[in-house]
Amino acid sequence: MNTNKDTHIKTAIIDVGGGMRGIYAAGALDTCLEGGINFDLGIGVSAGSANIASFLARQRGRNFVFYTDYALRKEYMSLLNFIFRKNYVNLDYAYGTLSKADGEYPIDYPAMVANPMDYMVVATDANTGLPRYFGKGDISQDNYDTLKASSTLPLVNQPYHIGGIPYYDGALSDPVPVQKALDMGCEKIVLLLTKPRGFRRKASHDAKAAERLSRKFPLAAEGLRLRAERYNGALDLAERLAKEGRLLIVAPDDTCGVDTLTRDKDNLVRLYNKGLEDGREIISFMS
Numbered sequence: 689m690n691t692n693k694d695t696h697i698k699t700a701i702i703d704v705g706g707g708m709r710g711i712y713a714a715g716a717l718d719t720c721l722e723g724g725i726n727f728d729l730g731i732g733v734s735a736g737s738a739n740i741a742s743f744l745a746r747q748r749g750r751n752f753v754f755y756t757d758y759a760l761r762k763e764y765m766s767l768l769n770f771i772f773r774k775n776y777v778n779l780d781y782a783y784g785t786l787s788k789a790d791g792e793y794p795i796d797y798p799a800m801v802a803n804p805m806d807y808m809v810v811a812t813d814a815n816t817g818l819p820r821y822f823g824k825g826d827i828s829q830d831n832y833d834t835l836k837a838s839s840t841l842p843l844v845n846q847p848y849h850i851g852g853i854p855y856y857d858g859a860l861s862d863p864v865p866v867q868k869a870l871d872m873g874c875e876k877i878v879l880l881l882t883k884p885r886g887f888r889r890k891a892s893h894d895a896k897a898a899e900r901l902s903r904k905f906p907l908a909a910e911g912l913r914l915r916a917e918r919y920n921g922a923l924d925l926a927e928r929l930a931k932e933g934r935l936l937i938v939a940p941d942d943t944c945g946v947d948t949l950t951r952d953k954d955n956l957v958r959l960y961n962k963g964l965e966d967g968r969e970i971i972s973f974m975s
Contacts, residue, residue, distance in 0.1 A: 699974070700729040700874035701743075703736030704864050705839070705857075706882030707948030708759065710735035711956050712940050713880040714742075714751035715963020716970060721748040723971045729806045729874055731865050733858040736880070737809040737838040738783070744803050744824075745796040753793060756956050758786055765949065775845040776949075779836040788830040797829045808872075810858030810865055811837040814847045817907030819861035821868065841948075842901050842912065860911035864922035866929070878970050879926050881939035888923065889916040936973040938966050 701720075703713045717739055732740035742750040758764050763781050770776040787795045800807075801824075809822040811834065822834040833848070837855035840848045847854035862868060869877050881887075894912045902909035929935035944958040 697876050698729070698872075698874045699727045699876045699878075700731060700869040700872070701727045701740070701878040701880065701970075702731045702865055702869060703733065703739045703880045704882065705732070705734030705736035705739075705859065707735055707841075708755060708950045708956065709882035709943055709946050709948065709959065710739055711752070711755040711946070711960045712882050712943075712963040712966075713938075714739050714755065715960040715965075716880055716938055716967035717743045717963075718748050718752070719964050719967025720970055721746060723967075725971055725974050727805055727878070729808065729869065729872055731808045731810065731869060732835075732838065733810045733863060733865065734839050734841075737835045737858070740807060740809075741795055741800065741832070741835060744805055744807055745799040746803065747796055747799075750793060750795075752960055754782070754786070755960070756953050758782070758792075760951050760953065765951070770844075777839070777841070777845055779839060779845070779848065783832040783835045784830075787832055795832065797827075800824070800827070806872075808865075808868070809834045809838045810862050810868075811840075811855040812858055812861040812908060812911060814854040814856050814905045814908040817861060817905075817909075817911040819858065819865075820855065842908070843897055844949075847905070854905070856905075856908055859919075860908055860915060861918075863915055863919040864926065866922050866926050866935070875934060876974075877929065877935040878973065879935060879937050881937060883939065883943065884941055885937055885939040887939075889919045891916040936969060938969055940966065 730740040739751050765777045769778050786792045807824040811820045826834050833850050837848045838858045840856050842856050894915050898909045898912040940962050945955045946959050
């Protein structure tokens with residue numbers, strides 16, 4: 689009998705983002721930090737990539753400040769940005785000016801490196817429409833381009849280039865990467881959603897945006913057209929795994945009036961507090 693067999697169950701936490709609704713997941717992650725909960729793998733999509741970055745650096749409360757303070761600044765998100773920069777959300781300000789070592793609220797990069805948790809950021813190659821899974825090795829001190837790429841909303845922002853390749857939001861190609869976590873060998877998964885459990889996306893929601901995007905990036909546009917199908921299929925898989933006890937879905941019962949680009953501070957705080965409370969489910973699940 690081999691008594692040295694590794695019986696460790698590999699765990700993962702997935703944050704699917706959702707723009708400003710991501711403050712809900714930020715609250716749940718802060719509860720995990722307070723409770724000393726660790727994972728083997730963290731996967732972030734769009735705003736979820738930034739949430740997971742602060743979790744990886746063990747910076748409790750950092751995401752809260754970004755959603756409720758910095759995101760309300762015109763330098764961060766405004767019509768003026770769109771007019772003069774062609775980017776409604778200034779990702780260089782969010783993940784550069786504010787987040788670099790001499791910024792207003794730096795990411796603790798040494799802590800990120802020291803954390804043994806693997807980290808995966810999902811972005812979409814605008815030329816091929818395929819997902820690109822960036823790892824911790826693609827990040828370096830003051831270089832958080834992968835977070836920018838993952839968070840680049842079509843039409844709201846121009847694609848973000850890394851190594852000459854244009855990227856858009858990871859949600860176009862892998863909006864809910866549960867299967868990716870399974871492929872990575874994870875057997876116990878926490879899925880952070882920012883829409884109520886049971887929500888299913890409608891293809892009509894993305895049709896007009898896909899039509900406009902297809903003029904320059906037809907394959908990325910096809911990903912946008914398929915987003916609802918991929919999102920809903922992944923949630924069906926998540927529901928099956930949840931029934932088997934292998935996955936926990938954490939989702940708000942109400943989004944408190946917060947949507948992708950909402951800037952109402954009171955509603956954002958309410959949604960964050962829901963995340964703090966619901967994060968207790970994770971502590972029980974991981975015990």
